[in-house]
Amino acid sequence: MRLIANIADWFDRRVQLGGPIRETLEHPVPRQAASWFYVFGSAALTVFVLQIVTGILLATVYVPAAGQAWDSLQVLNREVTLGWFIRALHGWGSNFMVAIVFIHMVQVFLFGAFKFPRELTWLAGVFLLLMTLGMAFSGQVLRFDQDAYWGLGIGAAVSSRIPLVGPWLVSSLLGGPIIAGATLSRFFALHVFVIPGILIAIVGLHVLLVLKLGINEWPRPGRPVSRETYLREYRELTRKEGEPFVPDAVWKDVVFSGFILLSIAACALYFGPIGPGGQPNPTIIQTVPRPDFFFLWLYAVLSLLPSSLETPAMLIGPAIAVLVLLALPFVSGEGEKSWRRRPMAVLIVMLAVVAFGTLTDVARDAPWSPVMDAWSGEPIPAKYLTKRTALERQGALVFQAKQCHNCHALDGKGGQRGPALDAVAVRLTHDQLIRQVIQGGGNMPAYGKNLSPAETNALVGFLETLHPAGQAAAQDASRRHTHETNAAPSSSPPR
Amino acid sequence: MNLPGGISRRGLFLKLAVLFNALVGIILAVPIVRYIFSPMIRQRRPGYASWISLGSLNNFPAGETRLATYRNPVVNPWDGVTADIACWVRHVDTENFQVFAINCAHLWCPVRWFPQSSLFMCPCHGGVYYADGSRAAGPPERGLFQYSYKVEGDSLFIKAGEMPTPTLAANIKPGGPRCA
Numbered sequence: 102m103r104l105i106a107n108i109a110d111w112f113d114r115r116v117q118l119g120g121p122i123r124e125t126l127e128h129p130v131p132r133q134a135a136s137w138f139y140v141f142g143s144a145a146l147t148v149f150v151l152q153i154v155t156g157i158l159l160a161t162v163y164v165p166a167a168g169q170a171w172d173s174l175q176v177l178n179r180e181v182t183l184g185w186f187i188r189a190l191h192g193w194g195s196n197f198m199v200a201i202v203f204i205h206m207v208q209v210f211l212f213g214a215f216k217f218p219r220e221l222t223w224l225a226g227v228f229l230l231l232m233t234l235g236m237a238f239s240g241q242v243l244r245f246d247q248d249a250y251w252g253l254g255i256g257a258a259v260s261s262r263i264p265l266v267g268p269w270l271v272s273s274l275l276g277g278p279i280i281a282g283a284t285l286s287r288f289f290a291l292h293v294f295v296i297p298g299i300l301i302a303i304v305g306l307h308v309l310l311v312l313k314l315g316i317n318e319w320p321r322p323g324r325p326v327s328r329e330t331y332l333r334e335y336r337e338l339t340r341k342e343g344e345p346f347v348p349d350a351v352w353k354d355v356v357f358s359g360f361i362l363l364s365i366a367a368c369a370l371y372f373g374p375i376g377p378g379g380q381p382n383p384t385i386i387q388t389v390p391r392p393d394f395f396f397l398w399l400y401a402v403l404s405l406l407p408s409s410l411e412t413p414a415m416l417i418g419p420a421i422a423v424l425v426l427l428a429l430p431f432v433s434g435e436g437e438k439s440w441r442r443r444p445m446a447v448l449i450v451m452l453a454v455v456a457f458g459t460l461t462d463v464a465r466d467a468p469w470s471p472v473m474d475a476w477s478g479e480p481i482p483a484k485y486l487t488k489r490t491a492l493e494r495q496g497a498l499v500f501q502a503k504q505c506h507n508c509h510a511l512d513g514k515g516g517q518r519g520p521a522l523d524a525v526a527v528r529l530t531h532d533q534l535i536r537q538v539i540q541g542g543g544n545m546p547a548y549g550k551n552l553s554p555a556e557t558n559a560l561v562g563f564l565e566t567l568h569p570a571g572q573a574a575a576q577d578a579s580r581r582h583t584h585e586t587n588a589a590p591s592s593s594p595p596r
Numbered sequence: 597m598n599l600p601g602g603i604s605r606r607g608l609f610l611k612l613a614v615l616f617n618a619l620v621g622i623i624l625a626v627p628i629v630r631y632i633f634s635p636m637i638r639q640r641r642p643g644y645a646s647w648i649s650l651g652s653l654n655n656f657p658a659g660e661t662r663l664a665t666y667r668n669p670v671v672n673p674w675d676g677v678t679a680d681i682a683c684w685v686r687h688v689d690t691e692n693f694q695v696f697a698i699n700c701a702h703l704w705c706p707v708r709w710f711p712q713s714s715l716f717m718c719p720c721h722g723g724v725y726y727a728d729g730s731r732a733a734g735p736p737e738r739g740l741f742q743y744s745y746k747v748e749g750d751s752l753f754i755k756a757g758e759m760p761t762p763t764l765a766a767n768i769k770p771g772g773p774r775c776a
Binding site for chain 2: 250254257258388547550
């Protein structure tokens with residue numbers, strides 16, 4: 102022990118950092134800030150370190166060349182000893198990192214920690230959030246599979262809509278005219294050098310600011326922040342109620358970080374590595390690209406927006422969101438910190454959570470996507486075929502053969518792009534059905550050119566049988582009248 | 597020692613040294629920026645597109661729409677399968693063709709052709725197109741992107757080499773020039 106102390110002493114006489122480090126570790130923090138709510142920042146930092154370590158380990162095998170990247174991931178998954186586990190740690194670490202960074206931001210927002218004098222800490226945090234999302238997207242690209250390929254396509258398609266510079270931006274983003282080797286190399290450089298470098302620099306600034314300005318005190322209702330008095334009040338607080346960060350406050354951070362690392366390892370062990378999916382071969386078009394979990398909400402937004410709003414929303418929306426986040430500490434730099442006195446803040450968080458949660462949930466089902474193989478893979482339920490005439494069954498055949506099932510569900514199976522047709526006959530009369538099939542409309546293609554009159558007749562015949570037992574099919578009142586008057590003379594047919 | 601104007605000799609040297617380094621910085625920055633944006637410079641001059649054969653006309657029976665693939669003309673040795681691009685060829689009649697990009701005009705997912713209902717459907721956000729590539733339903737704001745094509749001898753050629761964008765498509769005459 103004495104030898105170790107002597108060696109440490111020998112080093113410290115030269116580098117002279119022992120004193121400042123000790124001082125930093127033991128700096129007083131307000132007692133109530135040593136709380137389980139204050140552990141997310143340090144947990145994000147811990148996961149970031151895990152990502153660096155596992156990332157370097159993966160880089161010893163991964164080949165960032167479009168022709169071999171997918172194969173090298175297969176080698177990692179199957180041949181390199183525990184390669185699958187390192188990949189799983191890195192993949193699940195990324196999911197946890199995005200989640201923890203968001204939770205950290207919500208906590209900081211609700212606790213008013215962005216207010217004077219911690220505005221710059223918040224700004225650095227906003228950039229850290231953007232960089233984390235940048236890492237998440239570029240990481241998904243490095244998992245070079247079909248989802249990565251078509252995900253890049255979506256990124257390029259969005260860029261191509263920017264007025265004037267669109268096409269140039271696309272070729273700069275892709276590193277060439279198409280998604281290929283140069284694209285993957287660019288994203289490799291971004292994911293491994295550029296963004297981590299920026300992240301490390303901003304994390305340094307972020308942590309430095311937390312140390313210099315002190316951790317945010319536990320917000321108490323009725324104690325608003327004022328630029329004139331805050332610094333003095335905070336000094337008073339730490340002098341009176343302060344306790345050293347190490348060891349009194351830090352143990353909760355250490356426990357939570359350990360818990361998070363263990364959770365990541367458990368997910369990695371249980372769920373295994375994420376992908377890769379099918380080969381990034383653009384000629385394999387039998388694919389249904391889906392984004393990773395944390396971009397599902399965006400996938401939903403892009404499907405649900407009316408097309409006229411889409412380009413403005415894609416190009417201006419993110420810029421506005423970032424500007425609002427950046428402006429927050431300047432617009433609301435003083436005043437109440439406690440969420441108990443900031444109902445709008447609580448409402449905004451609730452609205453955001455409900456909106457993101459709903460969009461993510463909807464995107465997991467993706468009801469707007471046609472089910473591309475429903476026409477050949479989902480048979481029409483037998484109950485819709487029994488006691489039907491030959492013409493009606495022929496119509497059911499047309500329904501399958503013309504891919505109607507891809508967009509319309511029967512008995513809960515098939516696409517949900519259009520309305521389910523289990524009770525369509527109650528909603529639409531014979532004539533309305535024919536019009537809808539032939540002319541389309543309301544987001545349905547017109548089938549007029551693609552169906553012969555006989556096929557239309559059969560199809561509509563089948564659709565007219567789709568109504569619940571005991572509930573009559575819709576009928577055109579005038580048509581019924583004509584039928585009845587026409588039918589009257591022959592009501593008693595000659596035997 | 598102060599020069600007239602209150603500037604010290606060393607202060608002047610420092611300013612000159614900073615100016616010298618600024619010049620060196622610019623000299624280095626120009627090639628670096630050109631390197632980063634080289635794909636863009638290449639795109640403007642000489643451009644990426646060239647005429648590529650999609651193979652014999654016999655592969656594309658009249659009245660049908662078939663999937664064709666080609667190797668992108670601008671390619672790196674390590675591009676692997678990513679440089680193989682697919683497109684849809686519609687043989688309208690005799691020498692009339694339409695060659696559609698595989699990418700949906702919405703967000704570039706690969707569209708699939710369903711000959712039974714004569715529709716292209718996109719698996720991502722539900723874009724649908726008619727046989728002639730015009731928009732039928734869903735979020736796309738326009739029809740499918742088309743390549744220029746020509747028939748030479750027994751082969752169908754298209755002008756390709758770059759991912760389709762709305763701006764590029766505006767410069768392409770759908771149908772394109774026809775040579776016998």
